[in-house]
Amino acid sequence: MADARMxxxxxxxxxxxxxxxxxxxxxxxEEGAAALREAKVDAFFRDPAVPKATRAQILSSLYADAGADxxxxxxxxxxxxxxxxxxxxxxxxxxxxxxxxRLDEDLGLVRLDLSSARPLSASILERIETAWKAESGAASxxxxxSEDPALLGGFILRTGSVRYDWSTAGRLRxxxxxxxxxxxxxxx
Numbered sequence: 001m002a003d004a005r006m007x008x009x010x011x012x013x014x015x016x017x018x019x020x021x022x023x024x025x026x027x028x029x030e031e032g033a034a035a036l037r038e039a040k041v042d043a044f045f046r047d048p049a050v051p052k053a054t055r056a057q058i059l060s061s062l063y064a065d066a067g068a069d070x071x072x073x074x075x076x077x078x079x080x081x082x083x084x085x086x087x088x089x090x091x092x093x094x095x096x097x098x099x100x101x102r103l104d105e106d107l108g109l110v111r112l113d114l115s116s117a118r119p120l121s122a123s124i125l126e127r128i129e130t131a132w133k134a135e136s137g138a139a140s141x142x143x144x145x146s147e148d149p150a151l152l153g154g155f156i157l158r159t160g161s162v163r164y165d166w167s168t169a170g171r172l173r174x175x176x177x178x179x180x181x182x183x184x185x186x187x188x
Contacts (some may be wrong), residue, residue, distance in 0.1 A: 005091055008083070009098035015075040022103050025076060028062040029096035035062075036092055045089045056081040059089070101160075108139030115148045116155040117167070128157070 012029075016022050035041045045055055059080040060073070083089050104111060112132060114120070120128075129141045148156075152168035165171075 004088070005094035005098050008088065008091060008095045009102065012079045013099060013102055015079065016072050019107060021069065021072040026100045026103050028076065029092065029099055031062050032059060033093035033096040052084045056084045059084065110136055110138040110141050110159055112141060112143045113158040114143055114155055115146050115151060117147070117149055117151040117153050119147065120145065120155065
């Protein structure tokens, strides 16, 4: 599946020119992926009684709603038509994720998910952003914050496959694992 989603995302990406057109496509793909999570929408796209052209038109309307220019809209409609024709519409969430990752990479944007026990101050968020830019070389950083009181203190930072756990709960778990190890044999 990884190859299919990358191929589909890559084909759409190559057919659109400019950051603005690609950003609008990313939003449309994400909106389509979110819509597919609803049972009625999923059933609509699986229904063989609904003409393929109608399904493609509805899928491409998400891109039109984003204010796309005519050339980009035509490319997106061809993409949506092929997605429907080849029966790959259920790959849309995976395609959207790959497309967004490629766009972010081209824009030099890194997305950070930050969970903390309590809201973090603007100065702390700014320090995290500055440190991450320096460490990763990213042109910009977008931080999405959430609160999780179970962390007790500190925070957990996630980006892509990277996860840093500086939470009090995480430290306590790590300490518990160290303390639960048996003592080395031969020591008394």
